[in-house]
Amino acid sequence: MNLCLIVFIYCETLISFSNLSRIQIKNSLITLLTDFGSNSIQIARCKAWFSQYCPQQSVIDIAHDVHQNDINEAAYIFNLVQDQFDHGSIHVIAIDFDARHKHDEVLYFLYKGQHIITYNSGIASLLLGGDISGVQCIGNFTGQHYDAITDQFGQAVLSVLNNEISDKPHLLHDKANIKTPLNPVTSEKLLQGHVVYFDSRETCYTNISKELFDEFVQNDRFDIVLSRHERISKISNDLKLLEGGGTYCYFNKAGYLTISVYRGSAKRMYGLKRNHSLMIEKQ
Secondary structure (H helix, E strand, C coil), X not given: CCCCCCCCCCCCEEECCCCCCCEEECCCEEEEEECCCCCCHHHHHHHHHHHHHCCCCEEEEEECCCCCCCHHHHHHHHHHHHHHCCCCCEEEEECCCCCCCCCCEEEEEEECCEEEEEECCCHHHHHHCCCCCCCEEEEEXXXXXXXXXXXXXXXXXXXXXXXXXXXXXXCCHHHCCCCCCCCCEECCCEEEEEXXXXXXXXXXXXXXXXXXHHHHHCCCCEEEECXXXXXXXXXXXXHHHHCCCCEEEEECCCCEEEXXXXXXXXXXXXXXXCCCEEEEEEC
16 A cells, blocks of 8 residues: 655745754745935845845835934834734844944844844834843844944844744843833823824824823813914814815824825924924813
């Protein structure tokens, strides 16, 4: 009696039968979030490196115009899009910061089932809510910031793909760069948040969440103070009805208050700036 052995190998993984403990992820996505600038040739260098050493992976850009040293902005932008990526995606976050000469560690951690590779810049504490117990130190980098991805972070991506990351030591707490998040504050009649990010259309993104807004406003009337003379007293739910002009406030897909001007710039119209205070007053 002849027996037929059928082995199914899914396209998502390639199993080395000489070492079943090592499974290389073949089709995971790699994303890049940097402060290199959207016109920087460094982006092309990074993508060329990944095309050579990670040919099975797709590489896409999240953003490259994060302001240098602005770790809060980087964490905010990442959270705007993170929920659109599948489990197992690998995110390279390379944002320069003032204390890199002191905190030169390269870190790895899991965030909502996705792999994060970044500097010890404080972004781990922002994304993880301060709990850094699962953060691993996978190396040190003291070179030029523009070379970080090709010289160090790229090797870390290969380690993740080859399942070689689990034995790396955890980051000691006294070595961790902890960053305090920029959170809104409330009083009886006032909610004060901050402008965190502007997109290419200069739409204004704030750190005021829908949950905090609803808890503060409840059923009372309110004013969103855009400038000394400009206020808006409603949240728009159906943006299609607003096409044709005007300023409107709404909660974006990530759940944060956003201010937009139809075919215009909220940034210029109201003189808004990054880290600018934005107030909501109850009437």
